[in-house]
Amino acid sequence: MTEQNPNPIVVAVGHDPIDEALAFAGGEAARFACGLHLVHVVHVLPQRPEFPPVVETDLERAGRQTLNAALERAGDIVEGVPVTAELLEGGVVPRLVDSAKDARMIVLERRDLSSMMRVVTRSVSSGVAAHAHVPVVSVPSHWAPSRTRGDFPTVTVGVDVPKGAEPVLRAAAAEAKSRGAVLHVLHTWTFPVVYDDIILTRTETEDWNAHETAELQTLIDTLGDDFAGVPVQIAVRHGRAADALIEASRETDLLVIGRHDPLVPIGSHLGPIARAVLREADCPVLLVDPRSARGWRRHSQQETAAQPV
Numbered sequence: 001m002t003e004q005n006p007n008p009i010v011v012a013v014g015h016d017p018i019d020e021a022l023a024f025a026g027g028e029a030a031r032f033a034c035g036l037h038l039v040h041v042v043h044v045l046p047q048r049p050e051f052p053p054v055v056e057t058d059l060e061r062a063g064r065q066t067l068n069a070a071l072e073r074a075g076d077i078v079e080g081v082p083v084t085a086e087l088l089e090g091g092v093v094p095r096l097v098d099s100a101k102d103a104r105m106i107v108l109e110r111r112d113l114s115s116m117m118r119v120v121t122r123s124v125s126s127g128v129a130a131h132a133h134v135p136v137v138s139v140p141s142h143w144a145p146s147r148t149r150g151d152f153p154t155v156t157v158g159v160d161v162p163k164g165a166e167p168v169l170r171a172a173a174a175e176a177k178s179r180g181a182v183l184h185v186l187h188t189w190t191f192p193v194v195y196d197d198i199i200l201t202r203t204e205t206e207d208w209n210a211h212e213t214a215e216l217q218t219l220i221d222t223l224g225d226d227f228a229g230v231p232v233q234i235a236v237r238h239g240r241a242a243d244a245l246i247e248a249s250r251e252t253d254l255l256v257i258g259r260h261d262p263l264v265p266i267g268s269h270l271g272p273i274a275r276a277v278l279r280e281a282d283c284p285v286l287l288v289d290p291r292s293a294r295g296w297r298r299h300s301q302q303e304t305a306a307q308p309v
Contacts, residue, residue, distance in 0.1 A: 008084070010100040012108040012124065013040040013070040019077060021109035021139045022070075024284050026078030031178060034104055035082035038074065040067040041095045042087065063087050093127035105135040105286075110278070112141060125278055129259070129287045130270045135171070136287045138278050153181035156252040158245045158277075162187065162215045166223065168258035171288045173226045175254060182231045185220070186248055187212055188241045205238050212236045242276040249281035256286045 009025045011018065022036075029036050042063040067085050074083050088095045100106045108125045129136040157172035159165040169185070176183035189212060213236045220227055220234075237244060249255050257274055270278075278285055 007102060007104050008035040008037040010037050010039055010103040010106045012096055012106065013038050013067055015066055016111060018070060018109040020141055020143045021107050022074050022077045023145050024139045025107040026081060029081040035084065036078060038067060038070050038085040039096060039099045040087055041092045042089045043092050092124055093131065096128050097132045100132060100134055103134050105137055106132055107137045107139060110138045110140050126270060126275055129278060133289055137284050139284045140282060143283060153179050154184055154252045155179065155181045155254045155256060156184040156186055156248045157256040158241065159185060159187040162219050168256060168288050170223060170226050172256040173230050175256060176230050182233060184252065185216055185232060185234045186244060187216060187236045188239050188244045209236045242273045245277050246280050249283045252283055254284050254286055255281055256288060259287055259289045
């Protein structure tokens with residue numbers, strides 16, 4: 001990251017095309033008047049006697065070719081924003097996370113892999129999302145930025161427990177405001193018992209939906225200026241959160257979810273819901289670290305205020 005491109009959007013460059021990630025990141029950079037910083041990490045593996053030796057300069061050369069190809073493609077896709085690039089060596093996830101410590105966000109492209117390939121290669125997106133302290137956006141490789149989803153742009157935010165949802169709601173509201181979008185607040189609930197959908201009566205389900213909707217509305221009302229001018233629609237339903245969020249991703253322009261703190265120091269910051277959404281969502285997914293959401297909100301407000309009306 002150079003001094004000429006401070007607080008940019010970092011785009012992870014792999015060996016496969018990243019046109020959709022570049023298109024999304026370019027749109028974000030244009031909206032917030034910042035640059036793009038392309039990062040490719042050369043993963044140097046330990047040498048083993050049963051394999052032919054790999055000369056480090058060969059890896060660097062291949063990495064430089066990959067990065068240059070991404071730079072050339074960025075020139076075709078992105079207009080009006082500065083683009084810089086950086087070649088790094090080491091572990092892909094830790095090097096990407098470190099390179100983006102001062103970035104506005106990290107954008108990665110998600111390839112559709114088979115279950116076996118996902119086990120073998122693991123997920124860079126999930127690894128970065130679990131450890132980065134800046135927002136992370138995962139863009140599916142089949143995403144089309146020009147796809148029409150409705151009369152107005154929409155941002156959908158998934159809320160797990162309303163009581164702890166303030167940071168993620170603030171981040172989602174900032175995204176909706178900067179896009180001139182409608183904000184859909186989606187909350188699902190289940191009781192921790194087997195067959196709760198059979199046990200619950202229709203009246204009990206409707207009563208609980210109304211209760212959760214009122215709680216969310218009260219929370220939103222307390223957030224004041226963050227939601228000023230943002231049209232909000234609250235949807236509460238009984239069901240599994242991952243299924244509802246993945247379904248919502250087919251009808252929204254951006255899906256916002258929050259990261260959680262692990263139960264133990266070495267635990268994962270990604271629960272099963274976030275992993276499922278990152279793996280299967282049909283639109284770009286913004287994963288927010290609640291610990292940095294307040295700083296992210298201030299950064300967004302400053303940049304939004306600087307834009308001409």
